[in-house]
Amino acid sequence: MSGGGVSDGNAAGSDDSLYPIAVLIDELRNEDVQLRLNSIKKLSTIALALGVERTRSELIPFLTDTIYDEDEVLLALAEQLGTFTPLVGGTEHVHCLLPPLESLATVEETIVRDKAVESLRIIAEEHSSADLEAHFVPLVKRLATGDWFTSRTSGCGLFAVAYARVSSNVKADLRSLFRNLCQDDTPMVRRAASGKLGEFAKVVEVEFLKSDLIPMFINLAMDEQDSVRLLVVESCVSISSLLQAEDVEQLVMPTLRNCAEDKSWRVRYTVAEKFTALQKAVGPEITKTDLVQAFQSLLKDCEAEVRAAAAHKVRDFCQALDPSVQESVIMNNVLPCVKELVVDANQHVKSALASVIMGLSPILGKNNTIEHLLPLFLNQLKDECPEVRLNIISNLDCVNEVIGIQQLSQSLLPAIVELAEDSKWRVRLAIIEYMPLLAGQLGVEFFDEKLNALCMTWLIDHVFAIREAATNNLKKLVEQFGTDWAQQTIIPKVVAMARDQNYLHRMTCLFCINVLAEACGADVIERQMLPTVLNMAQDSVANVRFNVAKTLSVVAPKLNASCFSSQIKPALNKLTEDTDFDVRYYASEASMVCA
Template sequence: MSNWQSDPLHPIAVLLDELRAEDVALRLNAIHRISTICLALGAERTRTELIPFLQESLDDDDEILLALAEELGGTFVEYVGGPDYAHLVLPILEHLAGVEETLVRDKAAQSANQICDVLSQEQVEEHFVPLVRRLSTGEWFTSRTSATALYAAAYPKATPPVQEESIRMYSKLCEDDTPMVRRAAAKELGGFSKQLGHDNLVNSLLPAFRKLSSDDQDSVRLLTVESMISIAEQLSEDECKNLLGQTMKSLVNDRSWRVRYMVADHFVKLAKAAGEDIVRDELVAAYVALLKDQEAEVRTAAAGQIPGFAELVDRDTILNRLMSCIRDLSTDASQHVRAALASQISGLAPLLGNDATIEHLLPLFLQLLKDEFPEVRLNIISKLEVVNNVIGIELLSKALLPAIVELAEDKQWRVRQAIIEYIPLLAKQLGVAFFDEQLANLCMGWLGDPVFSIREAATINLRKLTEVFGVDWAKETIIPRVMEMGHNVNYLYRMTTVFAITTMAPALDIDSIRSSILPTVVSLSTDRIPNIRFNVAKAFEVLSQSLASQQGGPDLVSSEILPALDKLRSDTDADVRFFAEKASEKAREVASGEAQAVSEEVVMTDA
């Protein structure tokens, strides 16, 4: 009988009791405490008592097995005594790699690879390679799928004969009768290919890749796209053209839209791996075909690759081969295609330059800004800064300002919010005069928006504008209009005034706070709505912090803010009293800080 079986207080006995509990949460907690139990047992007893116990207790809920597979990863090695004993964990992981639940198998394979990383070559030959061999020839497809994920870790540490055997076994898995195994092999083939030398890759693994790329299951073929990119990165341009060219063409024209989608979604990576000559001779035509694909999902994925692929070709190719497709996409029947185009089209501006952007892209921007689908409008607005850097804000604003003003009143609040976030950039580039004439009323109108997020964004916008144009401008242009809202009969307008003051305070100086802000805030401190009063208390706290570092600020806090807060501290509403008390503490710190600074100055003068 083992030591722990005769001792009910032994850590393993306690663990066993918890693993036998009906409550899954309790059993899960027991698994997560394995590292603590290992520390209590020590490395030797972990090897001789805990590891055998875990091997006998593997029949459990999938959630428990997943947690166990995770716990037995690379960090578990130290608990068994270091790398010299790491292989003792492999039998448990081998069992987990063959269970039915995919998540458990994947985590077990990941942990096994972490263990392999710390094993010596002798340990890999003696323990890890036989494990891979057993999983690869297992009766159930589950073990064979897990095996595909282990080859990349084992191959570099194996001897040449074992490496050759590994390639043969992996090639056999690529031809497995079960589609799930072939899918796993296709998924892991790219990582495995990176471990092979050039000759082994070309002579031994490429035939297996070609079979997978022409598999009768589209779920297998689509997974070969990423593998093809990994292989192409290891070949010269001529080799790519001769060895992979035909496969690329067949995948681009595959009968399954899912495969074409995968090619479109990874097209830039594929083009970079293939090289300049193949891009020019083969892939431009292939990309145009994807942009014109009959399936909207494929066109959407291809549209997302536009700026990345355009960087790989010359300007004439963009204008002569790609622009006609891009124009078609801007009026595509699918809103998702148009949305994908809108998020990427601005990336063409730096590549085309000033004149071509004005001629070819600006009309498309205007068209997309007027699209009926909100996401299209939102995507084009969010990327206009890239175009601004190419053609300048003045031309951009003149061309797009009518559309921007129209979108400022868009029925979709997210579009209005995107416009608000773009305003400070426009203001900075256009100057005060243009802003006051064209955009000031727009910005003030947002403060009365029925959507809170818009009102909040509008107050942040005012602070940014104050930082751009200065406090004097804000005192003359913005603050009077904001303060006027504080006397509105509508509760929301008065609340927005408080929010605006709180947001703008850090950008204001003591004069504007004393003369323009405080009178309104003090009057709002007696508002009949409790929500306004406790937000006023919050505003007082922010104003106190803003005044703390300004000359005369602590005196203003002491004379104006503290008396108002004292009244709020005795308010009938509990929330108002809470926030008033909190703000009072901060205000007193600011006021006393000034007193302390004065006393220190006097002491230094006397000295």
């Protein structure tokens, strides 16, 4: 079957079947980087034309000897070679791709090395066990013991893909090599080893994990470079998930405790970021005895970045607690910290907490929510930072399910109004996007009484993005409350905008009709909207008139044939004779759509 594929490729491009390597050489030596890049990107086509034998004997050696180019070209080459296995004759010959990728894995530019390692990892899976030992492992050893740190950092990423399918003696060599990389004199190499330790741990046998990798893990966690130590935290997750609880307590937890109290805020930040993954890996018992206290420390950390990262995890941490201690831990350990974070001096911390705090309501239940959480929600609804108020409002559904919206509605209103009138248009835009959710939570009566006027005000905002969002908001509200509500409450106000002195507001009227037509039936369109649109066909502003043509093309398919022939077609015919070119153009377009 594969031979047929190559034959078809040759037939499709018979000129390419004699494609000389010399042409490729000329293109790759051209001064134009883009030309060289294009040549690399069509390598698979060239290889297909050459056939598998010439690709192996000519193209791959040439590419191996030509690793001296712009980073962009080398990056494209590294990516291409990862897909080359079928083009060199399949898995039997895949090892011939190793030399050029080995060269690419040693270059100075990090993204090129990373892409070369990624391709090497792909083709490692395509080696047989014998070829892996014969060809791939020697490559790993050469990279891991190379003179330049670039080579050794690349080598770190290849141990995990080679280890599982080699013999015991080779495995011992690989573990020894990895230990050397973990103790390398160059921080960049130790950092690379630290980043791959968790991945390597997953393929190493448990006895060697304890005897060989745990000492490396402990050593890296005490490294003088915080960039090395912070990568140990992720390894902590992988290693903990592989061990029994008693081994985790004995072998991992001392290191994790040190990381949570590390002198570098970046290490503590990483612990906070990975906290729920760590919680899952160590299990409920160790969480109860060790992680609760560590989490409290992170929530009270002196660095705002750490507190914000920990605050983001409050809901997930609490949800994952053992049900037998969940409420007591939240009330006694987490909630006191949360109360302090609500009034934190840093707005990012308050915002992070506001995005998750509502999620505590379903866990704690109605009485605890009303007594302990509700005052915090109300406090955050009055916060000076718009993002804090937005985050509370966007998560209202969690609280509504537990205590009902009545408890919050009176405090909600001032916060919503302030956000709706905020000087920053992006804040106004955000509250518009939450309005359908709020409408569903608050109910139609409260909405009509308190928020309806606000939604109409947005339609005449001076920022187009706000007017556009407000228009779409109307459609969602109609879908929420129904067409009867739209006829009584929304459509009369929209239609009234057709008489506004500002032509932009008259155009917004048309935009509203466009979207409302999607949500309302033909009867409502014909009775309440169409007369307004037809009247606006005589507007003095050309922009309004050609938007009338656009609107007619939207509503026409929703109406019956008699309505179209008696009302819409005459209006479009008149617009096709308009003095303005754009009006005539859009009217003609509309006529074609409606025909």
